[in-house]
Amino acid sequence: MTTLPGPTLGIVGAGQLGRMLAEAAAPLGVDVIVSDPTENAPAAPVAREQLPGGFGDPDTVRRLAERVDVLTFEIELVDPETLRTVSEETDTPVHPHPDTLSLIEDKLIQKRRMESAGIAVAPFREVEDAADVHDAAEQLGYPLMLKARMGGYDGRGNVAIEGESDVEPALERIGGPAMVEGFVDYERELAIMGVKGDGEIDTFPVTETIHREEILRETVTPARTDEETIERAEAVARDVLGEMSGRGVYGIELFETTDGEILLNEIAPRPHNSGHWTIEGCVTSQFEQHVRAVLGWPLGSTERRCPTVTANILGDVDRRRATLSNVDRALEADGCHLHYYGKDEVYELRKMGHLTQTGGIDDDPSELLDATRAVRDELTFR
Amino acid sequence: MTTLPGPTLGIVGAGQLGRMLAEAAAPLGVDVIVSDPTENAPAAPVAREQLPGGFGDPDTVRRLAERVDVLTFEIELVDPETLRTVSEETDTPVHPHPDTLSLIEDKLIQKRRMESAGIAVAPFREVEDAADVHDAAEQLGYPLMLKARMGGYDGRGNVAIEGESDVEPALERIGGPAMVEGFVDYERELAIMGVKGDGEIDTFPVTETIHREEILRETVTPARTDEETIERAEAVARDVLGEMSGRGVYGIELFETTDGEILLNEIAPRPHNSGHWTIEGCVTSQFEQHVRAVLGWPLGSTERRCPTVTANILGDVDRRRATLSNVDRALEADGCHLHYYGKDEVYELRKMGHLTQTGGIDDDPSELLDATRAVRDELTFR
Secondary structure, eight states: OOOBSOOEEEEEOOSHHHHHHHHHHGGGTOEEEEEESSTTOTTGGGSSEEEEOOTTOHHHHHHHHHHOSEEEESOTTSOHHHHHHHHHHHTOOBSSOHHHHHHHHSHHHHHHHHHHTTOOBOOEEEESSHHHHHHHHHHHOSOEEEEESSSOOTTTTEEEEOSGGGHHHHHHHHOSSEEEEEOOOEEEEEEEEEEEOSSOEEEOOOEEEEEETTEEEEEEESOSSOHHHHHHHHHHHHHHHHHOOSSEEEEEEEEEETTSOEEEEEEESSOOGGGTTHHHHBSSOHHHHHHHHHHTOOOOOOOBOSOEEEEEEEOOSSSBOOOEEOHHHHHHSTTEEEEEOOOSOBOTTOEEEEEEEEOOTTOOHHHHHHHHHHHHHHOEEO | OOOBSOOEEEEEOOSHHHHHHHHHHGGGTOEEEEEESSTTOTTGGGSSEEEEOOTTOHHHHHHHHHHOSEEEESOTTSOHHHHHHHHHHHTOOBSSOHHHHHHHHSHHHHHHHHHHTTOOBOOEEEESSHHHHHHHHHHHOSOEEEEESSSOOTTTTEEEEOSGGGHHHHHHHHOSSEEEEEOOOEEEEEEEEEEEOSSOEEEOOOEEEEEETTEEEEEEESOSSOHHHHHHHHHHHHHHHHHOOSSEEEEEEEEEETTSOEEEEEEESSOOGGGTTHHHHBSSOHHHHHHHHHHTOOOOOOOBOSOEEEEEEEOOSSSBOOOEEOHHHHHHSTTEEEEEOOOSOBOTTOEEEEEEEEOOTTOOHHHHHHHHHHHHHTOEEO
């Protein structure tokens, strides 16, 4: 039985996801303490306190665990073994379960597990050297996508291989354990935020994700596809959630192929960029839902409130402190919500913030997308 | 022209209004520093820092001003003269203007000014002693409401006088400069959150407020009155805003009399309990709007998103630390949003939090009110 004042939540990582988790925890009366190696990380000003220290540093995680009632993380770079040990030693529950993190953090293990659970994924092969890539190319054909098994995000750790001459340079760039995936001829990309609570499972409405250079640029909800595809995507998301252990929100990225098939792309054991639209677009946001879930509280409604588009604000200058200009246009745009993450430094394609545009119930998502892009495209760092 | 990272906002006072201002400032990339005499005040965990010190203490206000780009306040107990002096000495803009605070903080001056601006108010008289009250009773009739000119809020500083025998005890209870108001035979109470930006003026939709023991219990939006009354209420709100100087959000409390007249009741130069519904119920909340306004940023849309009801969670035990129970029901209720202010101590009728229930576009506000009350009424401190 939930009572208030609420528990204190510890979050390993204090980037924008930690910041938006803290923003969502505050109305619930839940105090948040974060840990992060970067001084004055995005979540610091809205959390009770930021403990300094690396994601994989056992001392930092232990100090955090000792201060809080429940532990979670906003970044996969945290070490599952550290979480497991600290959780046991300090008797502090951690959600999602470190086993889930172990399963997800290695993309090859993730794929194998999902495939063996009967979930359709893009064809893939483990590769150790150029010979393995050539073998894979014979079976799957070019182009291939070479992926680092560990530590990649926002397109980092992914290198496209168009033909034989790309193989050696690609392997060198990855420089560690890798896998290849066959080319997926997809119609569009979709994503679903799933959630596991205390005996409850739920999914947020299907969203359409638009990437360029493997970085998410925009999301469109409702996804511009047919009802059957949406139902199939939801079924896949539920299958994926069945394989996850521990409570929390999971980001589930999908391909809708040109044949109308749904393939699982990747899973994130945490709130995800493709779910930012839920802050204004749903009754409960993915961040509030994650807080509720990891605390073992009842989940909130995942119902969509209105058509909603998000557009990421990405860095467009070399690494330095810089100022975002033309913000007035975003503040003035009808139904436009600004989210700025407060990062000290900008660099090319760094996620600095996002815009969410909510529309009227009957507004056309494509028009909303055009309007949001127009506003976002005027934002530039100086 | 607005740029990001944003300015730092200083707020004198760190109660629930400061907390919700900080919650609204975070997504905008605006850092908040607060000052408050109570250690670990509600806004502290979500603000960058809380400076200790009294609302009227010039040193505290000066230290705050030196740390921030713009100064505002969430409580009328701050001294206008202090704000004026510190603002000049530190060259830090303060909004709303201290003149407005001077005007509003003395209820008698407020009434006189509004009356002379042609705004209808309940009949009132300045009173210094029992003879003055008797004179007023002859003209206005009993019952009368005796009001402290300064420092009253949430019904504190108001004493009803039903007949002659109440006069002396009432004056003793107020114990300072006072006024009386004639009885207003009202059909319902209404409130409008108004906002003055940089050359812009706007109003949020009219809400219906329900008080008991002079403490706000619930709000219902849209207000359950006719369109003409709503238009007249909006016109009064605009007249009131015309008399305010300095940017910011203003809470404007109104009576709808049984004759269908709109009378101004009171003005608050800050976000107000009757505007909490805007967090989930409007495109822009009163808190985000206040942040935008005091920073001189463009205002956001005040459009209503859906029928919305709020219900206050009030203390129901003697002064002590206590735990709110039956929270699960609120977390589970469809469309119900919990706001808990994180105050350390509970006492009778203290505002500890509120629930906001959002409904479907066509939902009946009365049914929504019943549902929200049912959930709120089960909450109890132990």
